[in-house]
Amino acid sequence: MTRPQWRMPAETDPHDCTWMAWPSSGYALGEAADDARRAWASVALAVAEFEPVRMVVDPAAVPHARKWLGSDVELLEAPLDDAWMRDMGPTFVVGPQGLGAVDWVFNGWGQQSWARWEKDARIARQVAEWAGATLIDSAMVNEGGGIHVDGAGTVLVTETVQLDPGRNPGWHSHDIEDELRRTLGVRDVVWLPRGLTRDYGEFGTRGHVDIVATMPSPGTVLLHVQPAPAHPDFEVTRAIRLALPAQWRVVELLAPERLEDEDGPVDHSYVNHLVCNGGVVACTFGDPRDAAALEVLASAYPGRKVVGVDARVIFARGGGIHCITQQQPKVEP
Template sequence: MHSNDNQTRAWRMPAEWAPHAATWMVWPHNQGLWESVWGMTLAQVQADFAGVANAIARFEPVKLVVDPSALDSARALCVEAVELIVQPVNDSWCRDSGPSFVIHPQQGLAGVSWRFNAWGGKSAHDLDRSLARRLLDDLGLACFGSPLANEGGAIHVDGEGTLITTESVLLNPNRNPGLGKAEIEDSFRRLLGIEKTIWLPGDPDYVTGDMTDGHVDGVCAFARPGVLLVDATHDQGSVYAEVVRENRRALELARDARGRRFELIELFEATAAVDARAEVFCASYTNFYIANGAIIMPAYGIEADHQAAAVLARAFPGREVVPVRINALAHGGGGVHCITQQQPQWPLEVSA
């Protein structure tokens, strides 16, 4: 593992819309977690994951990490184009436990292995905390380790020096006790090439019950530099509506690394899909994934799916919007973005 004391400022994290070499995912196999905690059968959850993997495989290579105990189910449900990579794992949230890939103009591709502590010690992670390093080792890529407790779902970048994150995650005592914004911003500057970090409140009172404590990929997502899709709700009287208002207010006041104000495009959440009996349910359409030539969109089988697809089609002209049903996955508090991680193409070409 490479030391972060070395000069790393030329490394940067490309935007998600930059061309990908592959998408990484992890296959769900923890039956007790999904069935006892989230109330879904493992078969239902695996069907949702396979739906996402198979949709992405139409557009780019998919590398699916599979625990040795779950190879048969992955082979049965995933198309042949999905490559299965056997590695022992605890859980299936590759956005958070996998590496954040970075590029360098001379040295090519590498990855950052954050200190993954399962969203503040909320579940077993004895295997997942080393997953990013193991994947990078298998790829033969340099690995930049970081003492910062962070997850990929906690950050969004625009590829032009701007990063958006939330205070309720990275300043949470369950992640980085004693660290302030300056130290965290310095890590982003050194490891990801970030010039400007924008802090949103996130979910400071934890009204959503979200295990992540308020990941930014449930709040907003870049469409392109200076343009954001933001989570919105029609239920203005709910406790979550206040969370939405405060995050939007922070975005309205913010400037990106180039000094631009953000254009904000509302993406109303899938309120009608929420299971009232569920402990948590991810209804955010901003939790989509940008694949090569496509937007892989969370869908729930409701009318709002069509409205969200129309908004995304306007925001991403030239990309095919592909809705994938994730009702079972949503019971675990996550969506399409939470279970995917992009590996940039190298040499990096300009996206069409």
């Protein structure tokens, strides 16, 4: 078997920096613009305590970004539609040529009616250029929030994202797997049936895996668990658990106690965190279960400082901390 040219490292591997995008328009900014700016800035400044942060900013929004971020975050200007860097940005990989950047096709989470993505679809290529990475083109529609790797050959995906007719019509599971092996250097593709219920609403992604499960180390999965039978994710998370390899160790991250908001059942999840150099930046929700979740994360990532950031404003816009960040791995000389 030919050895893959590229490999996506685990998020726990050393980073050169974390990339983000500043909310300047679109659904991320919303009507309460300062709430969004405050939330994105809080995440950026928390990450900056551990590693450099490079923020892509629409030229018209530079004054706002400077006001909220000060001099602690590097700003780079490019036109933007929205601010979900995990999804529109490149997926970084490493190989014999050094740093690589996979440029998936981005089409607004399966051509959502409300989404605008003409500018965002060009961001991966621009970020790759700034990072000095070799560009790896892909014909597959995908987003960074739709994949999680362990760095040792396994990737988690969901059937409702990669096989979404709005993303990859005519593609079969073996086509998806072949492309993931080519671009990420994985061997094993673990298919989960779906994502959380709220993620199938008007502003959802139709099932991103990074709100459901992640692998802090090979053979171990941190799994979002909804313990309340009245919540629709009670059955969803039970089905997801059954889809995991039987030999894996499952560490439960219980959902917050709050079950709903004005729009229905919430998808608040502690799984949607970012691992940094020496740290973990985690979602909190002003909830009684916040402290226990941070303790679980500290145990899952020994030796790292776990910092909680209130993510309710970000979740109200359709994502979390992992969704608005993208790590760039350090390339060993």
